Amino acid sequence: MxxxxxxxxxxxxxxxxxxxxxxxxxxxxxxxxxxxxxxxxxxxxxxxxxxxxxxxxxxxxxxxxxxxxxxxxxxxxxxxxxxxxxxxxxxxxxxxxxxxxxxxxxxKKPSDFLVEFIGTFASNHHLKIEEIKEVFSKYGEYKCEDVPADSGFKWALYFVDSEEDEYVYCINEEMGHTIYHRFTKNDYKKLLEA
Structure with a gap:
């Protein structure tokens, strides 16, 4: 035993x-x-x-x-x-x-999603949330949530099935540019609790 x-x-x-x-x-x-x-x-x-x-x-x-x-x-x-x-x-x-x-x-081969997601940010620094959602929609069912203003972000997107990608992508607009930061799900929860 x-x-x-x-x-x-x-x-x-x-x-x-x-x-x-x-x-x-x-x-x-x-x-x-x-x-x-x-x-x-x-x-x-x-x-x-x-x-x-x-x-x-x-x-x-x-x-x-x-x-x-x-x-x-x-x-x-x-x-x-x-x-x-x-x-x-x-x-x-x-x-x-x-x-x-x-x-x-x-x-290690990056996922097609990650390559397209990062490529979308590289080719357009003024992305709209709809354009980001469009990338997510090509790769599976996803959620898009509004994030509290004091978190430093406006939206959080993640896949329902984490097999495609297990991270939460938080999006914000800063000085006319759209930026993202990638969090583990636990770190994202802590961000919301802070």
């Missing part, structure tokens, strides 16, 4: 580690669609609460989280190569080496 419990915990830890690695890969992929591939390190910044959600674990502080990440062999030995974790004020900096960035470029 004890072996099964330990084995179940190991499975759970592996799934959470996979979720963390996937989140990193997704962010690198998004940057590569926007900017193209560059043979250089990428730095990502996570609030502690975001990493706690992704890893489904509570930490005392940033340093405690960093120690946990550094002791996780699945993360250290992932296809992303050597990663650095640094305490960066309110955030944890994750530095992915050029080896990891190249791995994502060569082995």
């Amino acid at each position: 004890r072996f099964q419990i330990e084995n179940r915990r190991l499975f759970s830890v592996n799934m959470l580690t996979d979720r963390f690695i996937k989140n990193i890969e997704d962010q690198i992929e998004e940057a590569q669609v926007k900017l193209g591939y560059a043979d250089e390190s990428v730095r990502l910044y996570y609030p502690l609460a975001s990493l706690e959600d992704i890893l489904d674990e509570k930490f005392e502080d940033n340093e405690d989280c960093i120690k946990s990440l550094l002791s996780n062999e699945e993360i250290i030995n992932s296809e992303l190569g050597n990663m650095e974790f640094n305490n960066h004020g309110r955030n944890i900096e994750v530095v992915i080496s050029p080896v990891g960035v190249k791995y994502v470029y060569e082995n």
